Amino acid sequence: MRRVGIAGIGVAIPEKCLTNEDLAKFMDTSDEWIRSRTGIRERRLAEPHEATSDYAIRAARQAMERAGVEAEEIDLIIVATVTGDMPFPSTACLVQDAIGAKRAGAFDLQAACPGWIYGMTVAEGMIASGRFNCILVIGAEMLSKLVSWADRSTAVLFGDGAGAAILKPVQEGGIQATLVGADGSGGCNLYVPAGGSRRPTTAETVAEGAHFVKMNGQEVFKFAVRVMNEATGEILAKAGWTADQIDLLVPHQANGRIIDAAVKRLGLPAERVVVNVDRYANTSSASIPIALWEAQEAGRLKPGDKVVCVSFGAGLVWGALALEWTC
Numbered sequence: 610m611r612r613v614g615i616a617g618i619g620v621a622i623p624e625k626c627l628t629n630e631d632l633a634k635f636m637d638t639s640d641e642w643i644r645s646r647t648g649i650r651e652r653r654l655a656e657p658h659e660a661t662s663d664y665a666i667r668a669a670r671q672a673m674e675r676a677g678v679e680a681e682e683i684d685l686i687i688v689a690t691v692t693g694d695m696p697f698p699s700t701a702c703l704v705q706d707a708i709g710a711k712r713a714g715a716f717d718l719q720a721a722c723p724g725w726i727y728g729m730t731v732a733e734g735m736i737a738s739g740r741f742n743c744i745l746v747i748g749a750e751m752l753s754k755l756v757s758w759a760d761r762s763t764a765v766l767f768g769d770g771a772g773a774a775i776l777k778p779v780q781e782g783g784i785q786a787t788l789v790g791a792d793g794s795g796g797c798n799l800y801v802p803a804g805g806s807r808r809p810t811t812a813e814t815v816a817e818g819a820h821f822v823k824m825n826g827q828e829v830f831k832f833a834v835r836v837m838n839e840a841t842g843e844i845l846a847k848a849g850w851t852a853d854q855i856d857l858l859v860p861h862q863a864n865g866r867i868i869d870a871a872v873k874r875l876g877l878p879a880e881r882v883v884v885n886v887d888r889y890a891n892t893s894s895a896s897i898p899i900a901l902w903e904a905q906e907a908g909r910l911k912p913g914d915k916v917v918c919v920s921f922g923a924g925l926v927w928g929a930l931a932l933e934w935t936c
């Protein structure tokens with residue numbers, strides 16, 4: 610089996626910034642409530658005319674440039690998203706056309722917030738097997754279009770953005786272990802009731818607001834704290850690493866309190882943990898690639914560093930990656 614590593618990473622983040630104070634002007638909430646419950650101070654939001662592929666394409670172009678990869682070299686494009694431009698065609702096909710990846714296959718992958726980790730897991734296996742050489746894995750979301758701005762229990766939590774990685778065979782380092790898991794029995798704790806085949810969109814579902822995200826925050830919180838600990842322990846065991854060997858922990862950026870609980874258990878110092886939930890809120894599948902990109906920009910990642918990424922989300926699902934940084 611071949612080793613597989615990240616050759617380049619890119620992001621696209623909206624310019625418009627909505628602070629907690631801005632939200633409090635039109636919603637019954639406060640900066641104090643949001644910060645103390647979640648650690649979020651502000652989030653970036655796309656414009657009404659923009660769609661998820663606009664950001665996926667920009668993130669993809671930057672990742673390709675940084676990896677020194679031309680569009681024709683790409684064999685496969687995976688876009689992890691729950692907020693694609695439309696039910697079909699896939700957002701991955703829109704990206705494929707825009708970047709001119711004429712040789713590439715393209716599909717969307719739906720695994721909510723850990724979607725990018727799921728995509729990396731699939732891509733790693735395909736390259737390791739020798740069947741594919743160059744895969745573009747994107748996490749891109751526009752949750753601002755899937756929440757009700759009249760529902761303070763969900764609207765304050767999310768932000769928009771995209772992150773992308775080019776995966777290729779590497780001589781050393783790269784992905785050491787992957788982990789994906791699911792417990793569909795908890796699906797009812799975080800879901801969108803209508804707009805699919807169970808309850809197609811009708812005037813009634815729209816009037817009910819059944820096309821917006823519904824969440825049992827406390828149940829998701831409990832699940833998240835448990836699964837972040839378990840998945841981190843499991844990925845460390847798979848990679849044959851101990852917690853104190855982690856150079857950088859990149860947890861899903863959903864809630865500062867969930868991150869704190871995971872970090873405390875591992876006993877890691879703050880400088881070895883990436884936290885940007887305060888500035889972007891929860892960007893779902895884009896959260897981890899954006900955090901990796903920022904860490905690299907800030908000089909917090911160098912080739913050979915041991916990195917652990919861990920995430921959870923709607924499904925309920927979870928995923929983790931252990932990789933030695935390669936770009």
Ligand code: UT7
Nearest residue numbers: 637638639642646722761762765826827829830863864922
């Ligand atoms: O990628 C997965 C995404 N989901 C998550 O990660 C969610 C995980 N869960 C959480 O992060 C937390 O459960 C929340 C941040 C969502 C909520 O925090 P909580 O401490 O569990 O609050 P709660 O749901 O128990 O609500 C407490 C109170 C309620 O009022 P009452 O019933 O006690 O009077 C809510 O109505 O806070 C109220 N509330 C708000 N108040 C001000 C809910 N949302 C808001 C808000 N501003 N935005």
